Amino acid sequence: MAVKFFGQFLVEKGIVSREALLRAIELQEQKNLKFGEMALAMGYVTPNDIERAHHAQLSRDIKLGDLLVEIGILTLTQLNEVITRQKNNHLYIGEALVLVGAFSNEQLQQHLNEFKADQAPYISERVELPAGIPNPEVWEMAADLTYKMITRILGLPFRAGKCQAVTTVDTNFVMAAMDLSGDQDARFIISVSQGLQKSVAKAILRETSVDNEPQEVLEDTVMEFVNVVCGNIAAKASQAGRIVNINPPITIRPDAGGLAVPAGHTGLCFPILVGDGETMQLVLLIKN
Amino acid sequence: MKKVLVVDDSLSVARQLEKIISESGEFTCVGHAKNGAEAIKMNHAEDPDIICMDMNMPGMDGLTALRSLSMLDKEVKVVMVTSLGGVGDKFTEALKLGAKNVISKPFEADDVLKILRDL
Numbered sequence: 001m002a003v004k005f006f007g008q009f010l011v012e013k014g015i016v017s018r019e020a021l022l023r024a025i026e027l028q029e030q031k032n033l034k035f036g037e038m039a040l041a042m043g044y045v046t047p048n049d050i051e052r053a054h055h056a057q058l059s060r061d062i063k064l065g066d067l068l069v070e071i072g073i074l075t076l077t078q079l080n081e082v083i084t085r086q087k088n089n090h091l092y093i094g095e096a097l098v099l100v101g102a103f104s105n106e107q108l109q110q111h112l113n114e115f116k117a118d119q120a121p122y123i124s125e126r127v128e129l130p131a132g133i134p135n136p137e138v139w140e141m142a143a144d145l146t147y148k149m150i151t152r153i154l155g156l157p158f159r160a161g162k163c164q165a166v167t168t169v170d171t172n173f174v175m176a177a178m179d180l181s182g183d184q185d186a187r188f189i190i191s192v193s194q195g196l197q198k199s200v201a202k203a204i205l206r207e208t209s210v211d212n213e214p215q216e217v218l219e220d221t222v223m224e225f226v227n228v229v230c231g232n233i234a235a236k237a238s239q240a241g242r243i244v245n246i247n248p249p250i251t252i253r254p255d256a257g258g259l260a261v262p263a264g265h266t267g268l269c270f271p272i273l274v275g276d277g278e279t280m281q282l283v284l285l286i287k288n
Numbered sequence: 289m290k291k292v293l294v295v296d297d298s299l300s301v302a303r304q305l306e307k308i309i310s311e312s313g314e315f316t317c318v319g320h321a322k323n324g325a326e327a328i329k330m331n332h333a334e335d336p337d338i339i340c341m342d343m344n345m346p347g348m349d350g351l352t353a354l355r356s357l358s359m360l361d362k363e364v365k366v367v368m369v370t371s372l373g374g375v376g377d378k379f380t381e382a383l384k385l386g387a388k389n390v391i392s393k394p395f396e397a398d399d400v401l402k403i404l405r406d407l
């Protein structure tokens with residue numbers, strides 16, 4: 001019921017053992033050379049070049065290959081040759097599991113089909129963002145996955161409203177947030193009205209009534225929903241080679257005037273239209 | 289009956305796990321720690337057979353606690369319960385540090401119990 005990678009799916013389902021997966025990962029680590037190792041193996045760079053570039057990377061957010069081109073050690077053609085060699089020689093986890101004897105090639109295909117079926121609900125669909133947002137593909141995916149989790153975890157029927165850039169975020173009964181870091185810093189916020197908070201709590205706690213639950217528990221369920229959504233966003237991002245780190249969720253309490261989008265950030269508001277006078281929003285505060 | 293310690297800063301997740309564990313009739317929940325440091329103390333006090341532990345917690349996080357528990361107690365079996373299970377590097381790091389399996393959030397009771405039974 002979550003975004004997974006193939007190895008995790010196999011261990012969770014008991015198809016391969018933890019030990020077999022670790023042996024396969026070890027084999028991958030031996031075979032799949034990093035960019036610098038591959039460039040070295042192809043004779044395009046020396047260990048000294050790599051050390052120089054790594055040192056320069058400490059003060060700059062740039063990929064090793066791009067930096068090696070920039071400082072004149074690699075040509076653009078060589079950069080592309082190294083990347084192509086890396087791709088062509090990449091040992092995938094399924095192939096590695098076959099090589100360590102966890103299963104046969106025929107079984108690999110069968111398990112891949114099962115995995116694809118398991119992950120089908122999480123295939124990304126387009127979400128339209130205002131123009132000029134940095135890394136739009138990450139935030140489109142984040143919004144799309146949030147919608148999917150509202151359906152799958154909360155079981156709430158809703159309609160996604162049009163995403164808008166905002167300078168102030170409306171306050172709401174509960175606002176749960178998580179700070180994201182990595183390739184891009186941002187704050188992910190889900191806000192819900194009082195009635196919806198109960199719907200979230202019922203779904204997370206799997207109870208038919210939450211009338212006797214303390215407010216602390218009710219708020220915690222909204223934070224946990226944010227935690228689950230953001231963890232799955234991090235997983236989906238990692239499948240696309242992007243790094244999204246998560247932090248423990250928090251609640252925020254802006255005053256009645258709302259939450260001003262901090263300087264140097266872009267605020268995106270995604271209204272989640274649920275009807276019955278209740279309100280829900282996904283808000284992303286993205287560092288420019 | 290095997291004893292299970294739940295470690296999660298979220299009250300709602302701890303509640304869910306405690307309910308699944310106690311209603312199974314096969315396991316008993318011996319307590320709830322809210323972070324890694326509490327988990328290490330409660331492991332010493334309660335001597336559980338299994339620890340179900342979150343990765344992303346304030347204070348000492350799950351992977352740091354797992355590293356310590358793997359050195360301090362060779363008997364206890366740790367299963368990570370996390371929304372980060374789908375991040376390949378995190379999953380692999382947990383297994384390398386000694387976790388026996390990883391349960392992804394959101395989870396179903398049947399999946400949790402299957403993993404606990406298979407330990």
